[in-house]
Amino acid sequence: MKFNKLLIILLGITFLLSTTALFAGNRDKVGGAGAQELLIPVGSRAIAMGGASIAMVRGNEAMYWNPAGLAASHANAEVTFSNLQWIAGTKVNYFAISSKFGQIGTMGISAKIFDFGQFEQTTEFETEGTGIMVQPSIVTIGLTYSRQMTDRIFFGVNAKLVRESFMSMSTSNIAFDIGVQYVSSIGVRMGLTLNNFGPMMQFRGTDLQRKVHIPHTEIGASPVDLRLEAQNFELPSTFAIGIGYDVRINAQNMVTVAGNYLNKDYGLDELAAGIEYSFNNVFFIRGGYSGKVGGTSDENLFGFTTGAGIRYKIGGSALMIDYAYRTAKWFSGNQWFTVSMQF
Template identity: 40%
Template structure:
């Protein structure tokens, strides 16, 4: 009974916080730390992110921390690489383990690679010959546990670090999730709620904000003043997910998921995804995301698709996943993921 009461309190808290959200409106695109919104993992991306119910184990760390504890194996390791837009790459690594009587712990690192950018100035608009390399790294730690045989909860703390040449910013963001399996006593029907990127504002600082002062009468030596950078909010989101897993027969299974996402700095998103599995070995996936509140050009990404192969190597699980995602104005995204389970 205490576990059920705790579930009710957590769910009420999430829904209460969600009441603070509103459509982005004039604030669209004004949030910072948007690398938090870049998805990871081929399986989830191939279903357009409609996987806060279906993702379990280490692959659930980004989508829904509550499902970390539901993994098939006790220990996982995962690495993913994505060719993102405009020659940007996204590398992601994660490890997790289940501890009997305690729950599951997970650790993640995500790095956004932009490459070298030429340094330009007013005097040298074509470049000085020097370059700089921006750095966007997110480190996460997750705790998840079962409250009952149907209900799981999880929380993630992410340390955000951003550096652009001589200025940098550091912040912390929290994700909270709840997952309910076999909703209304229907086998295969699941429900989930996830609140992401909740935390204090971030702010840039560093010597790069020092500006040389100009003396009009040349009566003073060279001095510098420092620009006070404005603070920025995190791109918080609320996601509600519903999924149904149909076991057609011993060899064939079909999973269908849907997610509604509300953002404090963007329009509402609706995500649909499906996965067909054969002998728990070969998987085919597809998905689509649409935003009815915004015009068609606002949605950079289109249809998604992918496949996965699952091998059992004598007690060691090996999963190879690939995802393809259409992109307007840019080359399509290609995502590759390797997962090991022990």
């Protein structure tokens, strides 16, 4: 019977993958959206499975992947810290805390903070550097609400404050995520998310102001103030569907399989698939893959993922330590380190 259920899941994933040509993204819009930091993933477990987590994610990681999964957590409260070694020396720190509030639902707060380090300022007149050190700032703060609607349906919504600043220019915006998870009578989990929906963004600030001399004016004429207007840009909105299933081999061993299809409004769509082996719900080994639909070799910057984790009970609480690694073309691979405490 268990193998029949597994066969159903595998057929479902096959159908999901085979229909991708019908929903292929728009190559003409590649690079047409800003706020790309919203797409940089957090959490070691989900990314170690290739990001195929829309249907399976639970707990604080769900605030990024699918807010419906926050209420699906078995913990009453959870605190999470995650560090990502991104590309070109960039680091990303993620903090999250959540708690259940009875029949009201589950609420959580999260923050994703980028660390670019400092680098020397250059201008159109001083291309070798001015000697002034500058540091960009990108921060996303989220407030998540999630609730178990029935014994099989979970719903969640996430509101995010997105802020980018560089020197004397900045832009801020509000973005929203909506997610649903459904558990069938045979244990098949399905998920759906709409991510990063909100108004357009635009940089403003004194760095866009200049004093210029108008050509063909009298000698000695005073310069006039000129204000440049930055072009506004869209958020990187996405739609994702996923499916997954826990295959329990015996009381101690379990295998989880999952798949995602991610539709992008601004470029090529993506496919993801992942697997996790769990021993006694204490030790975990994971692997996965994600790639762009119809993308060339150069367009697939990332590929295979792997990772491991451990869950250690401390009284009525549990400490979880997870690690994930993802290959990256032209750069060193990405590494995620995540520590969570569940109560």
